[in-house]
């Protein structure tokens with residue numbers, strides 16, 4: 001089934017290219033043609049459900065940001081993954097899919113919030129998880145896991161408690177698994193195992 | 202001196218009971234703690250279990266969970282407090298009438314727990330004064346019950362009258378050395 005869809009899609013749209021995938025059908029689509037392609041995907045190929053909108057930050061590579069979409073067809077019961085590179089590394093943008101799939105609304109707001117990708121044509125593109133005045137996009141590669149010191153938005157509460165958003169103590173972390181292997185040997189461990197409370201002070 | 206019992210012997214004292222104001226006030230307060238569940242993450246499930254028939258928090262006189270801060274006097278912070286929620290926790294705390302107490306339930310509420318990250322407040326004691334901390338991720342309902350009994354002990358030994366006249370707030374929140 002995947003093969004038929006794949007050749008049909010690739011024959012019909014010259015701008016598509018096949019994308020490496022270990023599971024579902026996956027294609028690369030240029031950002032300019034994304035709306036056109038997704039419209040056909042929805043109306044002719046029966047991919048009627050948008051499951052996920054996310055993005056990848058490739059750090060130093062160019063293009064730095066790639067938007068990733070997962071669609072599902074409730075008719076054919078199959079998935080397709082569509083990836084689209086953002087042209088600009090500094091101000092990454094992609095066209096919004098909200099006019100096509102209303103499910104894109106909150107997904108795009110989340111990806112904007114955490115990755116900083118601006119979805120052009122989104123009806124209400126504001127942060128959904130962090131507060132509105134938060135200055136960073138925390139899932140970007142150059143953002144430290146512990147966070148960056150920022151003032152808390154509620155001034156009256158800052159006045160009473162002196163609270164601010166501070167970098168979290170990492171205490172030898174982050175705690176990560178060393179990768180593949182037996183579970184007993186790959187339990188998450190601190191990166192710096194020599195850390196202790198005395199040294200931390 | 203706080204171990205004095207509030208005893209009454211009608212033969213000796215007639216119609217009069219002699220005691221200390223603190224003892225009476227604390228005795229009344231301690232046996233009618235009305236908790237407010239501030240359920241923010243997985244720990245709240247254990248909090249709910251503590252309220253159910255198996256663990257039955259009402260055996261200790263504190264089963265009247267109130268979802269309005271205005272009718273509660275003990276906030277049980279059960280779960281991960283994000284910076285975005287910290288503001289809300291503080292505002293709700295302020296809506297509770299005095300006297301009021303806070304229990305930090307679980308690793309997250311006590312110290313940020315496993316979330317050493319940009320989004321998580323590293324201990325709710327930075328926004329509200331915490332009376333009892335419970336360790337565990339999540340703590341079992343028994344641990345919560347134990348903490349509530351400890352809180353009752355604490356209430357029993359408070360200087361209620363002195364606090365009434367003292368400058369407010371009596372309880373202080375934690376301040377980082379740097380700030």
Ligand code: SF4
Nearest residue numbers: 243244307309338339
């Ligand atoms: S302490 Fe553990 S169980 Fe409780 S809220 Fe945090 S992660 Fe969940």
